Amino acid sequence: xxxxxxxxxxxxxxxxxxxxxxxxxxxxxxxxxxxxxxxxxxxxxxxxxxxxxxxxxxxxxxxxxxxxxxxxxxxxxxxxxxxxxxxxxxxxx
Amino acid sequence: xxxxxxxxxxxxxxxxxxxxxxxxxxxxxxxxxxxxxxxxxxxxxxxxxxxxxxxxxxxxxxxxxxxxxxxxxxxxxxxxxxxxxxxxxxxxxxxxxxxxxxxxxxxxxxxxxxxxxxxxxxxxxxxxxxxxxxxxxxxxxxxxxxxxxxxxxxxxxxxxxxxxxxxxxxxxxxxxxxxxxxxxxxxxxxxxxxxxxxxxxxxxxxxxxxxxxxxxxxxxxxxxxxxxxxxxxxxxxxxxxxxxxxxxxxxxxxxxxxxxxxxxxxxxxxxxxxxxxxxxxxxxxxxxxxxxxxxxxxxxxxxxxxxxxxxxxxxxxxxxxxxxxxxxxxxxxxxxxxxxxxxxxxxxxxxxxxxxxxxxxxxxxxxxxxxxxxxxxxxxxxxxxxxxxxxxxxxxxxxxxxxxxxxxxxxxxxxxxxxxxxxxxxxxxxxxxxxxxxxxxxxxxxxxxxxxxxxxxxxxxxxxxxxxxxxxxxxxxxxxxxxxxxxxxxxxxxxxxxxxxxxxxxxx
Numbered sequence: 330x331x332x333x334x335x336x337x338x339x340x341x342x343x344x345x346x347x348x349x350x351x352x353x354x355x356x357x358x359x360x361x362x363x364x365x366x367x368x369x370x371x372x373x374x375x376x377x378x379x380x381x382x383x384x385x386x387x388x389x390x391x392x393x394x395x396x397x398x399x400x401x402x403x404x405x406x407x408x409x410x411x412x413x414x415x416x417x418x419x420x421x422x
Numbered sequence: 423x424x425x426x427x428x429x430x431x432x433x434x435x436x437x438x439x440x441x442x443x444x445x446x447x448x449x450x451x452x453x454x455x456x457x458x459x460x461x462x463x464x465x466x467x468x469x470x471x472x473x474x475x476x477x478x479x480x481x482x483x484x485x486x487x488x489x490x491x492x493x494x495x496x497x498x499x500x501x502x503x504x505x506x507x508x509x510x511x512x513x514x515x516x517x518x519x520x521x522x523x524x525x526x527x528x529x530x531x532x533x534x535x536x537x538x539x540x541x542x543x544x545x546x547x548x549x550x551x552x553x554x555x556x557x558x559x560x561x562x563x564x565x566x567x568x569x570x571x572x573x574x575x576x577x578x579x580x581x582x583x584x585x586x587x588x589x590x591x592x593x594x595x596x597x598x599x600x601x602x603x604x605x606x607x608x609x610x611x612x613x614x615x616x617x618x619x620x621x622x623x624x625x626x627x628x629x630x631x632x633x634x635x636x637x638x639x640x641x642x643x644x645x646x647x648x649x650x651x652x653x654x655x656x657x658x659x660x661x662x663x664x665x666x667x668x669x670x671x672x673x674x675x676x677x678x679x680x681x682x683x684x685x686x687x688x689x690x691x692x693x694x695x696x697x698x699x700x701x702x703x704x705x706x707x708x709x710x711x712x713x714x715x716x717x718x719x720x721x722x723x724x725x726x727x728x729x730x731x732x733x734x735x736x737x738x739x740x741x742x743x744x745x746x747x748x749x750x751x752x753x754x755x756x757x758x759x760x761x762x763x764x765x766x767x768x769x770x771x772x773x774x775x776x777x778x779x780x781x782x783x784x785x786x787x788x789x790x791x792x793x794x795x796x797x798x799x800x801x802x803x804x805x806x807x808x809x810x811x812x813x814x815x816x817x818x819x820x821x822x823x824x825x826x827x828x829x830x831x832x833x834x835x836x837x838x839x840x841x842x843x844x845x846x847x848x849x850x851x852x853x854x855x856x857x858x859x860x861x862x863x864x865x866x867x868x869x870x871x872x873x874x875x876x877x878x879x880x881x882x883x884x885x886x887x888x889x890x891x892x893x894x895x896x897x898x899x900x901x902x903x904x905x906x907x908x909x910x911x912x913x914x915x916x917x918x919x920x921x922x923x924x925x926x927x928x929x930x
Contacts, residue, residue: 347816347842353838355825358813359813381797
């Protein structure tokens, strides 16, 4: 039983965030997980916007949370992004 | 027998009141419904209105109005007028029928509440006529909309919309419940007759009527003009109520009028803004939404509140700036999330449209043009799928509309910014500072989860686009789509050009 509890604790948790991508016109709901890296978060947000409403740019993406620019190698859990938090994804130009 | 002149008897019937001996006043006019607050009970004796209509006069006038409206309808039924209307204009009417019909019924309940709990007999009398007015408005709107159900099932949402969990329905129910159902009659008289009916319905029923005539929809113009003639009378309940409240509790008066104005402005940006600046064909637009707002609402609102010794609302700057952005972003949202609405939104961004928009709104191309260009390229590449949603827009915890209001930062960039707060461990997001402030002050009386809240709570299953549309009551025969993507064809030559690099929100 203790083994299954440990397994459950290790499973990534869903973290729904309020996200805005670059110059997009609207904030959107994007589900990420605690195990996603910040670079993956940027891509998950971009998926709903890039080429749909914002033209794709050949530039890296950067994520801001709580006024901080996040290291793309961090995970959502490490970065302290919680459910319903706001994240901003920008092109790093 | 000599009949008394009206002025000799009317005060007797209109102003009849009772002095209660078997119950106390609080039992008959409980505070939570009558809402006298800091106003001494006796102060309401001075409540007065100018119309002083009698029941026979009322019936006679209303009969004439009804006869005229239905005569025009009957005549037009035999013509092919409906078939000649543009899809864009039809969308304006579908939006109006669905968005308004049962709000009119809710107004019946509001008027009846004032007719029972108003603190002056003349007020209760006027409200009784107001309830009769609103019954007529609910009926005429549903009847006119119902005529088209056989031709287009989207008109069925005239009656259905308000009963669904569509996000527009939730937004409107939240606004109008707070104006008519959950409040006391003093606040109601200031929010509904004074702020909403004296101000905003002018825009929907007079200004939109002008667009209807230009678009060739005589029937619709006839219907909403007929409704508007009633508003001028029963809207008079607001002025005398405000006058008494301002004298005894100006802080409450200011707050009540401010938040009603804000809520109305948000709803009109979503419904009337797109109808005027996008769905009405460009050659038929009389004025821009901003120009209509300035002419019909802003001047009059400011004059009214200053006449009563009140100030401009604290949000005035944010509201005025929003006249250039709110409805444009909401239009884009309605178009992009078109399967969630019961009309066929025209994109209305042809070259001619954009020239008009840019002339009326000098920042339009900078803020919205780049997004529409990406959409246009996807349509022309045959990739309509890229223009359809796979997630939800974030909905404001107060107005329930998408959080989509870009503002110009000090760095010269237009961005949609975060307006959130955390309360009791839960983070709430808002479209504007105005919505956040009103939510904060009223938070103990609000209980209307957004579609996002419901989705995340697991109330919507399955948790995908299909589940969301089903939850909202949308069926394939009703859900919205662009009526004709051919509008994008005139941009086809742009596909071969180098994509514009958009940095800092500026249009290259």
